[in-house]
Amino acid sequence: MNMDQDIIDRIKKLEEKYQVIGQDLRSYLDGLLYADFLTYWDYIHLDTLLSLQSPRTNLPDESIFILYHQITELNFKLIILTQEEIANTDKPEVQFFTERINRLNRYFESLVHSFDIMIQGMEPEQFLKFRMSLLPGSGFQSAQFRIIEMNSTELINLVAHDKKAEMGGDVEKMIDNLYWKRGATELASGKKTLTLKLFEKKYHNKFIELGNDLKNKHLWAKYKNLSSEDQADPDLISAMKQFDVHANINWPLVHYKSAVKYLDKKPEEIKATGGTNWQKYLPPKNRKIVFFPDLWSEKELADWGKKPIEEYSFIPD
Numbered sequence: 202m203n204m205d206q207d208i209i210d211r212i213k214k215l216e217e218k219y220q221v222i223g224q225d226l227r228s229y230l231d232g233l234l235y236a237d238f239l240t241y242w243d244y245i246h247l248d249t250l251l252s253l254q255s256p257r258t259n260l261p262d263e264s265i266f267i268l269y270h271q272i273t274e275l276n277f278k279l280i281i282l283t284q285e286e287i288a289n290t291d292k293p294e295v296q297f298f299t300e301r302i303n304r305l306n307r308y309f310e311s312l313v314h315s316f317d318i319m320i321q322g323m324e325p326e327q328f329l330k331f332r333m334s335l336l337p338g339s340g341f342q343s344a345q346f347r348i349i350e351m352n353s354t355e356l357i358n359l360v361a362h363d364k365k366a367e368m369g370g371d372v373e374k375m376i377d378n379l380y381w382k383r384g385a386t387e388l389a390s391g392k393k394t395l396t397l398k399l400f401e402k403k404y405h406n407k408f409i410e411l412g413n414d415l416k417n418k419h420l421w422a423k424y425k426n427l428s429s430e431d432q433a434d435p436d437l438i439s440a441m442k443q444f445d446v447h448a449n450i451n452w453p454l455v456h457y458k459s460a461v462k463y464l465d466k467k468p469e470e471i472k473a474t475g476g477t478n479w480q481k482y483l484p485p486k487n488r489k490i491v492f493f494p495d496l497w498s499e500k501e502l503a504d505w506g507k508k509p510i511e512e513y514s515f516i517p518d
């Protein structure tokens with residue numbers, strides 16, 4: 202039989218590859234012979250993906266609401282995958298570090314730019330109806346959003362400001378006092394909303410595990426492990442600051458804008474599904490969460506999120 206030398210060489214290489222691990226090349230060639238061709242729809246599990254929307258009402262805009270939440274969660278997953286890649290790199294080079302933070306920034310930019318799909322893209326009458334069938338579920342219960350925060354910074358930076366001094370580095374205590382728990386707790390009685398109770402029931406242990414696991418692996422720890430020369434790299438600093446602004450000002454602001462659009466109906470504001478005092482809780486200037494406070498001046502920290510929403514250009518220079 203006449204066979205192309207190039208093909209013979211490849212078969213020899215394959216034989217060597219399988220010999221090393223004690224496998225018989227013939228069986229694998231048979232596998233190739235019988236295997237079906239890969240298709241696009243199978244590869245990305247298209248049918249499953251498109252079947253994951255189960256509206257609770259027959260109002261058409263509810264599907265937009267579900268799909269956009271799912272799109273956001275997929276973007277959150279992209280962010281987490283990149284954060285994990287940095288966390289698992291022993292001694293990241295400064296170029297690699299900067300390039301990966303810029304990836305995070307692109308994922309957030311896409312979320313910030315597309316949020317108008319929520320703000321402009323649903324009929325308020327429909328929204329106010331279908332949201333009642335989602336109670337007490339809320340985006341507040343997005344575990345990936347909380348994981349992105351924990352992957353970014355020291356746990357203490359996510360603790361309610363008036364509780365920081367009492368924490369003494371205790372991970373469980375810090376998890377109990379994360380700033381967002383305050384957002385779903387009645388101040389007077391200290392009672393947690395049902396939304397928070399259900400969220401804790403599912404994720405509390407995972408968050409504690411993660412808090413312990415991440416001590417030397419979150420983005421700030423990785424940054425502090427770089428040489429002082431690398432830490433001073435202007436491109437890296439600017440990428441990290443941009444990430445801080447996207448995660449803690451830009452996205453929270455566009456998200457807040459959607460709550461204002463649908464829930465701020467005078468004379469009386471409409472209650473949030475998660476039961477939070479959303480007017481106080483959602484604006485970034487009130488919560489003042491900053492992942493990398495050492496990279497900002499005192500003035501910048503004091504003014505965190507204070508510019509009116511129209512003055513934030515969501516496009517980085």
Ligand code: HEM
Pocket residue numbers: 269270273274319320339340341342343346381384453456459460463464473474475476477478479482483
């Ligand atoms: C019309 C659209 C939206 C409105 C009116 C809205 C409203 C709210 C409100 C009022 C809260 C405060 C918690 C509560 O009491 O429920 C909240 C929290 C939250 N929502 Fe939304 N939301 C919208 C879209 C989204 C989307 C698309 C996502 C994407 C996953 C999302 C994710 C979140 C997250 C992560 C929180 C917690 C924020 C934090 O703790 O800083 N929301 N939302």
